[in-house]
Amino acid sequence: MEKQELIQMLNNDMAEEHGSIIRYLVHSYLEGEDTPMGAKLLSRSREEMWHMHWLGMIIGDLGGAPNLTPAKYPFDPTNRKTIFKSYVDYEVKLVSHYQEEAKKVDDPHIRRVLMREGWESDMHAGKFQKMHDKLSPAEAEGLPGEENELPEQFVETLQQLVEVKYNQMLQSLHDAWTFQKSGLSAWQIMDFSYTKMKQLAHIAEEVAENGFEPRFKDKGAIHHADIGKALQNALESVRDTRERHLTVKNDPEAKKHGGLMTNLDLSINQETYEAEEIEGWLKK
Ligand SMILES: [Fe+2]
Ligand SMILES: [Fe+2]
Structure with missing residues (x-):
């Protein structure tokens, strides 16, 4: 073949x-x-x-x-x-x-x-x-699914987070697979993709628990020319989702959900860590 x-x-x-x-x-x-x-x-x-x-x-x-x-x-x-x-x-x-x-x-x-x-x-x-x-x-x-208990606007905010994090996670898988011959960097990108899956799961579960199908809508990954460009893109992307998580954390509706707030804090800390790590690799 x-x-x-x-x-x-x-x-x-x-x-x-x-x-x-x-x-x-x-x-x-x-x-x-x-x-x-x-x-x-x-x-x-x-x-x-x-x-x-x-x-x-x-x-x-x-x-x-x-x-x-x-x-x-x-x-x-x-x-x-x-x-x-x-x-x-x-x-x-x-x-x-x-x-x-x-x-x-x-x-x-x-x-x-x-x-x-x-x-x-x-x-x-x-x-x-x-x-x-x-x-x-x-x-x-019967059918799976629960009654919605969240305001429509807040569900939309969470859905947007799901969509962005899903695409970010797919991009990191794409980069780890395509740059697998670059050694350690590819391993590190793969490692980060696991965290992204977990962060995605936190938000997607919240959406699904309220009876909505999480918005797993792919936008198509970018095929980067080299790992430097892939890392630069990953850095910008993680800074963006960090900002989004911070915004959701300040939403009065989010503050009513203790479990969600804990997971948002965790995601923000993990994203800070990731951004600093990538900055370090780019300097080398
Ligand atoms: Fe299968
Ligand atoms: Fe299967």
């Missing part, structure tokens, strides 16, 4: 993995991640994150630009029963899909990754089938 064709194939797979991360994550948050159903969905979402990461590492290693636009996850939203049935169908299709792709590839590592994505999809299908079969009649007929 030609290199460009291979990159294209893996980028399509990455879009699917990304789409499933978001679907299981949003569903988990809507159930509440501390509920048995929410916790299981969160586990599946994390496994899809590995799947996406392995593909991102391969694409970056091949010199390709990772595609960070998620595919649309197909599901029947009528009730939990139809939703879980859709998840099973989706994961089952991926098993043969990945097996077929693996056959077309010569590189043993890429082949193993594709095979693993296949058998882990099979495991996911089995786990979702179990969840589907165990639904109580009330759960089966």
Whole structure:
């Protein structure tokens, strides 16, 4: 298989993995991640994150630009029963899909990754089938989601934060994958992407707890010419989100939510740390 064709194939797979991360994550948050159903969905979402990461590492290693636009996850939203049935169908299709792709590839590592994505999809299908079969009649007929308790304007403020932090996190993954041959810097960028995921989760959970789907709307990552430019961009981006977090912290509505305030403080401190670290690397 030609290199460009291979990159294209893996980028399509990455879009699917990304789409499933978001679907299981949003569903988990809507159930509440501390509920048995929410916790299981969160586990599946994390496994899809590995799947996406392995593909991102391969694409970056091949010199390709990772595609960070998620595919649309197909599901029947009528009730939990139809939703879980859709998840099973989706994961089952991926098993043969990945097996077929693996056959077309010569590189043993890429082949193993594709095979693993296949058998882990099979495991996911089995786990979702179990969840589907165990639904109580009330759960089966119902839908995840809670009543909104926040003012509309404040929900919008949080949604804007979700969108910006989501794109910042995607950009850092993009940079870590594409500059993986730059050694330690790429590791450090990857490290920061984990913090960004956590900061994103704090806000996205708050949104979903009030019955809204968090605004995971990708704007497309920038393919930087060199790591210096990537770091400069990362620095400006983290300064921007720090300012946004400070603004939200001063919102009278935010002050009513103790848990949110704690997480905002944490995010602001982490962003200060990150900005100082990047400034240090840029000076070297
Ligand atoms: Fe997957
Ligand atoms: Fe899966």
